[in-house]
Structure formats: C-alpha cells, structure tokens
Amino acid sequence: MKMIISTVVILFFFQQNQPPVVKITMPKSGDALSVGAPLRYSISVSDKEDGDTKYEEINTNEILLTVKLNGAKAGDRSVLHAMMTSNCMNCHAFTTKLIGPSFQEISEKKSNAAELSKHVKLGSTGVWGQIVMPSHPELDDDEIGKMVEWILKFKTQQNTQYYLGKEGAVKLANAGAVTLTASYLDHNKTLGEDVVAVQVK
Structure with missing residues (x-):
C-alpha cells in the first residue's frame, strides 16, 4: 500500500x-x-x-x-531569469534607460559589488539623480550577489544582445x-x- x-x-x-x-x-x-x-x-x-x-x-x-x-x-541565463521574475525589469532595461539606469550604464560606471548589493537590498536615493531605488528584502544575499555579478559583467558581453518578448x-x-x-x-x-x-x- x-x-x-x-x-x-x-x-x-x-x-x-x-x-x-x-x-x-x-x-x-x-x-x-x-x-x-x-x-x-x-x-x-x-x-x-x-x-x-x-x-x-x-x-x-x-x-x-x-x-x-x-x-x-x-551571462548566466538562470540569474537573468531570476532578475526577470523579481521586479528588476520594471525599472531597468539592458541598454536603454527606463525609470532607472540601464544595466550597460551601471556596468560601465560602477565596479563595487558590495556597494551595489547594499543598494539592491536596502534601496537608495540620489545615486542616479533623484531616482529612488526600492529595497528588496525578499532577496537573500546569495541571490543579490549573483545578480550584481551579472550586471557588472554586462559591459564585457560585446557580441551578445538580450531581448524580452x-x-x-x-x-x-x-x-x-x-x-x-x-x-x-x-x-x-x-x-x-x-x-x-x-x-x-
């Protein structure tokens, strides 16, 4: 049985x-x-x-x-899909500015993974003008670390393009x-x- x-x-x-x-x-x-x-x-x-x-x-x-x-x-598609199922794509696009900066702009202007991880976790104001970055308490540190690593490496993906839809x-x-x-x-x-x-x- x-x-x-x-x-x-x-x-x-x-x-x-x-x-x-x-x-x-x-x-x-x-x-x-x-x-x-x-x-x-x-x-x-x-x-x-x-x-x-x-x-x-x-x-x-x-x-x-x-x-x-x-x-x-x-880049690792599993990480990107995690970003897509979070609310990342509501404010960010790959190469064009939405509410927040594009992943390309972030990767070209930022290099401090710990600082970016803190902004993702706790939110921020004034880093990119008057744009408010919301906090993401639902994401654990490991998830955030992988997402930040993906974003920082975006500028190195010269012959790769990403599209949604x-x-x-x-x-x-x-x-x-x-x-x-x-x-x-x-x-x-x-x-x-x-x-x-x-x-x-």
Missing part, C-alpha cells in the same frame, strides 16, 4: 513539474541573412501550469531571447555565425529553451 501511494506521489510530482516547451518559430536553423537587414524572430511557449502564448496566457516579458555572434559568451526584430551590423537562444522559466522554476543558428553574410 505504501509503495502504491509513493508511486502515485512521484508520478504526480513529475507531471506537475514538466519543463515548458519553448520554440523559436522564426528564423529557422540554417537561414542566411544579409548584414544590416532586420532579423525578425518569433517565439512560442507552452507550459502545463502557466499556459500558452497562443492563448496570451504567458507573460511575454518573461520570455528571453539571447543573441550571440561568433560564439560570444553570454515573444517577437521582434534584431539588427545585426556584422557578418558571422549567430546563435539565438529562447528561454522561459516557468512559475515552478523549471527552465525551457530552444536554440537556432543562422548565418549573417
């Missing part, structure tokens, strides 16, 4: 934690594009618990596209092999990914 119950529990747990199915529907692997031409992309996500993009059940701001040129090294366009100024990785972290913290490689000439 105990064995039967255990088996049912294990099967239930497995069914409840299947990874999301992420698919880059455009472009296709092997596609060739011209330098300077827009690389249009489209991503679909289906998850047993969270829903499906075709029914507009997925928050598209939780879908990440990482674009790497010629084997460039990207299920569709859009990327402009590539240089020729080479381009790898697109779409990823989605479901609300059970399970990651799904899809990878497509194209050539820009």
